[in-house]
Amino acid sequence: xxxxxxxxxxxxxxxxxxxxxxxxTIVLISFSMxxxxxxxxxxxxxxxxxxxxxxxxxxxxxxxxTISTVTILISSLFYILFEKKRTxxxxxxxxxxxxIFMISQLNLWGFLKTEGYYLSTGIYASLIYSFxxxxxxxxxxxxxxxxxxxxxxxxxxxxxxxxxxxxxVGKFWHFLGLVWILMYLTLFIF
Amino acid sequence: MxxxxxxxxxxxxxFISKYIFSFDHKVIGKQYLWxxxxxxxxxxxxxxLIRWTLAFPGHAMPxxxxxxxxxxxxxxxxxxxxxxxxxxxxxxxxxxxxxILIGAFGNFCIPLMIxxxxxxxxxxxxxxxxxxxxxGLLLLxxxxxxxxxxxxxxxxxxxxxxxxxxxxxxxxxxxxxIFVLGISSLMGAVNYITTIIVLRAPGMGYFDMPLTIxxxxxxxxxxAIFIPVLGAGCLLLIFDRVxxxxxxxAGATATQGGGDPLLFQHVFWIFGHPEVYILILxxxxxxxxxxxxxxxxxxxxxxxTAMCMVSITVLxxxxxxxxxxxxxxxxxxxxxxxxxxxxxxxxxxxxxxNWLGTLWKGSIRFTSPMLFSIGVIFVFGLGGLTGLYLATxxxxxxxxxxxxxxxxxxYTMAASVLLAGFAGIYFWMPKMFGVLMNEFWGKVHFWxxxxxxxxxxxxxxxxxxxxxxxxxxxxxxxxxxxxLIPVNTFITYSxxxxxxxxxxxxxxxxxxxxxxxxxxxxxxxVGTLEWTIPSPAPHYNFKEIPVVKCGPHELGNPALKxxxxxxxxxxxVRG
Ligand SMILES: [Cu+2]
Numbered sequence: 001x002x003x004x005x006x007x008x009x010x011x012x013x014x015x016x017x018x019x020x021x022x023x024x025t026i027v028l029i030s031f032s033m034x035x036x037x038x039x040x041x042x043x044x045x046x047x048x049x050x051x052x053x054x055x056x057x058x059x060x061x062x063x064x065x066t067i068s069t070v071t072i073l074i075s076s077l078f079y080i081l082f083e084k085k086r087t088x089x090x091x092x093x094x095x096x097x098x099x100i101f102m103i104s105q106l107n108l109w110g111f112l113k114t115e116g117y118y119l120s121t122g123i124y125a126s127l128i129y130s131f132x133x134x135x136x137x138x139x140x141x142x143x144x145x146x147x148x149x150x151x152x153x154x155x156x157x158x159x160x161x162x163x164x165x166x167x168x169v170g171k172f173w174h175f176l177g178l179v180w181i182l183m184y185l186t187l188f189i190f
Numbered sequence: 191m192x193x194x195x196x197x198x199x200x201x202x203x204x205f206i207s208k209y210i211f212s213f214d215h216k217v218i219g220k221q222y223l224w225x226x227x228x229x230x231x232x233x234x235x236x237x238x239l240i241r242w243t244l245a246f247p248g249h250a251m252p253x254x255x256x257x258x259x260x261x262x263x264x265x266x267x268x269x270x271x272x273x274x275x276x277x278x279x280x281x282x283x284x285x286x287x288x289x290i291l292i293g294a295f296g297n298f299c300i301p302l303m304i305x306x307x308x309x310x311x312x313x314x315x316x317x318x319x320x321x322x323x324x325x326g327l328l329l330l331x332x333x334x335x336x337x338x339x340x341x342x343x344x345x346x347x348x349x350x351x352x353x354x355x356x357x358x359x360x361x362x363x364x365x366x367x368i369f370v371l372g373i374s375s376l377m378g379a380v381n382y383i384t385t386i387i388v389l390r391a392p393g394m395g396y397f398d399m400p401l402t403i404x405x406x407x408x409x410x411x412x413x414a415i416f417i418p419v420l421g422a423g424c425l426l427l428i429f430d431r432v433x434x435x436x437x438x439x440a441g442a443t444a445t446q447g448g449g450d451p452l453l454f455q456h457v458f459w460i461f462g463h464p465e466v467y468i469l470i471l472x473x474x475x476x477x478x479x480x481x482x483x484x485x486x487x488x489x490x491x492x493x494x495t496a497m498c499m500v501s502i503t504v505l506x507x508x509x510x511x512x513x514x515x516x517x518x519x520x521x522x523x524x525x526x527x528x529x530x531x532x533x534x535x536x537x538x539x540x541x542x543x544n545w546l547g548t549l550w551k552g553s554i555r556f557t558s559p560m561l562f563s564i565g566v567i568f569v570f571g572l573g574g575l576t577g578l579y580l581a582t583x584x585x586x587x588x589x590x591x592x593x594x595x596x597x598x599x600x601y602t603m604a605a606s607v608l609l610a611g612f613a614g615i616y617f618w619m620p621k622m623f624g625v626l627m628n629e630f631w632g633k634v635h636f637w638x639x640x641x642x643x644x645x646x647x648x649x650x651x652x653x654x655x656x657x658x659x660x661x662x663x664x665x666x667x668x669x670x671x672x673x674l675i676p677v678n679t680f681i682t683y684s685x686x687x688x689x690x691x692x693x694x695x696x697x698x699x700x701x702x703x704x705x706x707x708x709x710x711x712x713x714x715x716v717g718t719l720e721w722t723i724p725s726p727a728p729h730y731n732f733k734e735i736p737v738v739k740c741g742p743h744e745l746g747n748p749a750l751k752x753x754x755x756x757x758x759x760x761x762x763v764r765g
Contacts, residue, residue, distance in 0.1 A: 012194040012195060012196075014194075015194035015388055016194070018388060019310050019384050019387075019388040022383075022384050022387060022388065023310075023311065023380050023381075023383075023384045026379070026380045026383055026384070026414050027376070027380055029414060029415065030376050030379075030380075030414050030415070030417070030418045031418065033415055033416070033418040033419055033422075034418035034419075034421055034422045034425075035422075036419075037418065037419045037421075037422035037423065037457055037460075038422050038425075038426070040456075040457075041422075041426065041437065041453055041457070044450065044453055044456075045449070045450065045453075048450070119429075119433045119434065119435055120433065120434035120435055120436070122436075123435075123436065123437070123448065123449055126429070126435035126436065126437060129433075129435075130425075130426065130429050130435065130437075134425065
């Protein structure tokens with residue numbers, strides 16, 4: 001019965017990849033609902049405000065958000081290249097740009113402070129802070145996961161597990177990039 | 191998507207790997223069961239304190255009163271009263287019903303009923319339980335903070351739940367606890383949905399799944415989509431409370447562009463209405479199966495029942511506005527929400543007809559799980575029908591925030607879910623612990639609970655119709671409500687009866703486990719997959735993954751010779 005056994009294990013591996021892909025999709029649907037709810041709040045505030053930004057507030061400079069957008073896009077791009085070619089270099093560049101994204105966020109918060117926008121200075125600043133903080137919390141989680149992928153690339157014991165990790169982390173990373181772009185367009189540009 | 195065979199690992203040997211940090215879905219299911227029963231008792235005791243205060247305002251609660259409230263000579267003080275009803279609601283919904291119906295039955299039944307050896311992600315499953323424990327501790331920690339636990343109602347509307355309404359740490363802990371519980375529920379939901387999709391035994395199509403699994407499946411889908419909505423609301427509430435933002439504060443309390451207290455209500459009910467179905471769907475599934483099993487005939491219109499669950503799941507996402515008719519919503523919106531809500535009656539009615547159709551001309555066995563299941567038909571019927579008055583704008587304007595609402599949602603969520611939960615416990619007791627509970631005391635438990643709960647919730651609807659508002663510490667300071675004192679006393683006595691009946695259950699439950707009188711493998715004579723293996727279910731459930739050849743409700747087939755049911759692993763017998 002040896003050949004049949006081998007066949008079964010192969011099926012199990014395929015099924016595992018499928019199951020994990022499915023699970024990650026459900027997780028991302030959940031995360032999108034979290035951000036969607038926050039966006040809903042944002043639009044309600046914005047629609048109900050007579051002027052936007054609210055009186056006494058000025059639209060903040062888009063320099064750092066733009067830097068963030070460019071870096072996270074480059075980072076996602078290099079992850080796609082890594083997924084295609086499986087070269088470690090692409091993964092390193094992707095992670096490096098992820099870290100630069102985080103630094104640009106820190107700079108954004110520093111800039112907001114110098115401009116006198118604190119978390120509790122009105123709804124405009126509160127929204128920007130709460131969105132970026134929530135997003136950044138996910139980014140930190142994602143950076144840890146990218147570190148884990150780097151760790152795993154060097155020790156690919158279990159091929160199937162490795163596939164699953166690369167796929168899932170990739171989905172999560174692209175998802176966060178997409179959320180950032182939505183934030184960039186709604187919070188900072190328009 | 192074909193299913194696959196999971197590896198069998200060795201049995202865990204140490205106490206910790208066996209009972210504490212176990213990967214086994216059966217152990218995790220039981221952990222959830224104990225967790226839920228513990229909180230059920232805590233929440234129930236709180237309910238009795240609330241009832242005592244309403245029936246005998248200013249009188250000390252016997253026995254526990256002096257212990258809990260020494261400063262006021264055993265009388266529940268007003269601030270503690272608000273805390274009690276808040277914690278009662280929160281505990282019952284999130285920490286008793288959710289863990290028992292979804293955590294315990296979901297975990298226990300899914301792999302067994304679909305012919306799998308475990309959940310697809312066992313470690314995620316274990317994490318889900320322990321995160322729920324952390325969440326429970328966070329909630330209970332609120333009770334020992336200086337200003338007490340959360341007291342803004344289970345809905346936690348701002349401004350009651352912001353620093354203005356509740357300055358204590360308790361409300362912050364409440365919000366964090368719900369957020370953490372959301373993470374736990376999400377882990378569970380991901381696991382359940384994926385397991386049901388990828389691990390069904392070969393041959394088991396979606397319509398060959400028992401309806402219990404359909405119920406848990408739909409619940410998990412709603413959980414995965416709507417728990418994060420509440421999560422976002424909690425997150426913003428934590429921002430308001432800890433970092434001084436003003437998302438939910440308007441007017442003079444907010445500076446430089448105010449927030450909006452109503453936003454939280456929207457977010458809460460976008461989650462909150464699906465939550466009602468999250469709680470009831472597993473119960474519906476269990477009852478749909480048990481009615482067929484004990485009427486000894488196939489579930490009437492099983493496919494339609496499953497499709498009704500799906501359509502109710504879908505509809506439940508677009509009706510939340512009926513909770514907010516009194517918030518100056520535009521009439522166009524109220525009418526839309528009213529119509530959409532009414533639409534839910536259609537699948538619900540089909541559901542009911544199917545239940546009655548299952549009973550029709552069955553050779554019914556009145557065992558205790560069956561009694562509880564029939565009880566669910568009655569109480570959910572009442573709960574559902576009274577909901578129509580709350581979904582109708584014109585009547586809701588009068589009934590909103592009265593005890594009518596309290597009676598209604600207790601019929602649907604407390605009574606139905608509780609009875610369905612008990613039905614499940616009595617039914618799967620052999621599979622969980624290898625024993626049967628005492629049938630006689632099970633029936634006594636049913637009748638006393640049933641009388642008690644109808645007294646309580648029917649009484650509440652009467653009181654509400656009479657104009658008594660909910661959340662009043664002492665309604666009888668208002669002269670026009672004094673005529674409702676007898677009704678309230680009646681409700682309280684009924685609640686004592688209902689509470690007392692649960693003592694019978696606890697004794698019966700513990701006694702049968704301790705006595706450990708082994709029962710045969712299939713005491714109920716039912717053909718679903720979990721009954722094809724020994725009771726209690728062995729390590730990794732199925733030595734050989736079963737192959738499914740027929741549906742879950744093949745009972746009373748006249749072509750069957752020596753017994754009146756057939757296992758799902760057997761080819762359908764044709765005459
Ligand atoms: Cu509702």
